[in-house]
Amino acid sequence: MTPSSPPSSLTLLRNANLHAPAPLGRRDLLLAGGKLVAISQRDAALDPLPASLGVTVHDCAGAHVVPGLVDAHVHVTGGGGEGGYTSRVPPLSLTQLSLSGVTSVVGLLGTDATTRTMRELVARTYALREEGVSAWCWTGNYEVPVKTLTRSVRDDIVFVDPIIGVGELAISDHRSSQPSFDEFLRVAADVHVAGMISGKAGVLHLHLGDGERGLELIRRALDHSELPARVFHPTHLNRNLALFAEAQALVRERGANAPSMDLTAFPADDVGDGLSAADAIAAWKRAGLPLERLTCSSDGGGCMPHFDHQGQLHGYGVGQCATLLDTVRAARRDHGLELAELLPLFTTNVARLLRLRGKGELVVGADADLLILVDRDDQPLQLDGVIGRGVWLVREGSPQVVGPFEAGLS
Known part of the structure; x- marks a missing residue:
């Protein structure tokens, strides 16, 4: 499948070890409309959002979150x-x-x-x-x-x-x-x-x-x-x-x-x-x-x-x-x-x-392009998740969006 339209729901990433790319410690991030719209204070949580807004919550459990x-x-x-x-x-x-x-x-x-x-x-x-x-x-x-x-x-x-x-x-x-x-x-x-x-x-x-x-x-x-x-x-x-x-x-x-x-x-x-x-x-x-x-x-x-x-x-x-x-x-x-x-x-x-505005850093107002990297035993920084313009492209290591001619992956 391919993304046909921007995501309609909000995505809340909890407990991210944020590198923006500067190290910012434990943070929550809120994504909406393909953008990063809020970042919590260090070691603090963003307030819960009403369920009626369709928010999807993902617990990063301390994984590294870095720019795409x-x-x-x-x-x-x-x-x-x-x-x-x-x-x-x-x-x-x-x-x-x-x-x-x-x-x-x-x-x-x-x-x-x-x-x-x-x-x-x-x-x-x-x-x-x-x-x-x-x-x-x-x-x-x-x-x-x-x-x-x-x-x-x-x-x-x-x-x-x-x-x-x-x-x-x-x-x-x-x-x-x-x-x-x-x-x-x-x-x-x-x-x-x-x-x-x-x-x-x-x-x-x-x-x-x-x-x-x-x-x-x-x-x-x-x-x-x-x-x-x-x-x-x-x-x-x-x-x-x-x-x-x-x-x-x-x-x-x-x-x-x-x-x-x-x-x-x-x-x-x-x-x-x-x-x-x-x-x-x-x-x-x-x-x-x-x-x-x-x-x-x-x-x-x-x-x-x-x-x-x-x-x-x-x-x-x-x-x-x-x-x-x-x-x-x-x-x-x-x-x-x-x-x-x-x-x-x-x-x-x-x-x-290259003047690619909104790219390369995780700040409020930037595009919601980010990676979730996890340390597994003796294998550090393994790719667990990829979000591109607010859409999950990879989640738990598996592709969520594939090209129309990628046989065997959809």
């Missing part, structure tokens, strides 16, 4: 294609997102905008909204000139509601279009001005490969243009040690005038020559760099290809949105990081950068 995850890099129509037609990854389903704790998603195209199209991406973005999650998308893919819906980057961002910027434009990668500096700057300028006109993020989300040029184009843009650093959002920075070190150096040098840097939560068996996202977050903190400059995305649905030195594909995996929560668990377990330090990389930092 905001994943800014997901191949919702499927990625891949570098290994021929059979290597095209299938589209992601609703439950692949919800069972990973993702309540807000930004979809994109990757290497292939030949057999994949912006029409397909925008349509899938609207479909995900209807199915129950909040969804946006980037226009373009690896290529320059940018493959758009309206034949104009500015028009795409200004006139197409879900489109918030350009991504994932590829640099320092043998699969990119090898853009010149002027071409790169022109795309960034179009994104920036379109964001100003539309009130959207106006962000250029950049795929970084293993090439030796690394962040060179971004450095040159910061040095030789008037564009603000917030326009640039490079991702996959933990794919190799040299690139990660370069990202650290750029933030150290420029401080508040540095771009936000995006880590990829690679699957555990696909880290390769780089760092896991959990290890990268810990290394970033040890270096004394601000966690406010970091975001983390999953590359869900994307192909994780392995190339030889001649650029020939010799194997690949598939990105999973579930690696976001895996990263949170690993960073706590292996590095002793607190939820208050970790959660912003997956919630508030992303929502603020």
Whole structure:
């Protein structure tokens, strides 16, 4: 089933260990009309509501309640294609997102905008909204000139509601279009001005490969243009040690005038020559760099290809949105990081950068997007519940809403 209308009843969550993402202790939360409308004082209860209002009460019994995850890099129509037609990854389903704790998603195209199209991406973005999650998308893919819906980057961002910027434009990668500096700057300028006109993020989300040029184009843009650093959002920075070190150096040098840097939560068996996202977050903190400059995305649905030195594909995996929560668990377990330090990389930092209003934090007036995480014996932070825009998507670990073509789950 899919949600056909906003919930008519109120939902009262009792005894939540609330992380907003700052730790707020034991609280009650009242949800109505897809919004968070009331939060009790610490260790206090909200007054009982009349039964005639149709309130549904759920006792969280001290479980962690955190904002729904905001994943800014997901191949919702499927990625891949570098290994021929059979290597095209299938589209992601609703439950692949919800069972990973993702309540807000930004979809994109990757290497292939030949057999994949912006029409397909925008349509899938609207479909995900209807199915129950909040969804946006980037226009373009690896290529320059940018493959758009309206034949104009500015028009795409200004006139197409879900489109918030350009991504994932590829640099320092043998699969990119090898853009010149002027071409790169022109795309960034179009994104920036379109964001100003539309009130959207106006962000250029950049795929970084293993090439030796690394962040060179971004450095040159910061040095030789008037564009603000917030326009640039490079991702996959933990794919190799040299690139990660370069990202650290750029933030150290420029401080508040540095771009936000995006880590990829690679699957555990696909880290390769780089760092896991959990290890990268810990290394970033040890270096004394601000966690406010970091975001983390999953590359869900994307192909994780392995190339030889001649650029020939010799194997690949598939990105999973579930690696976001895996990263949170690993960073706590292996590095002793607190939820208050970790959660912003997956919630508030992303929502603020992308101007996703009402997302990424649990405050009165925000969208009712939240996760219930329980500690079970030696398995901490297990996903027990997911609420998206006030609707239970997952309850007691089981999907409550599934996509129309998800066989065997309804």
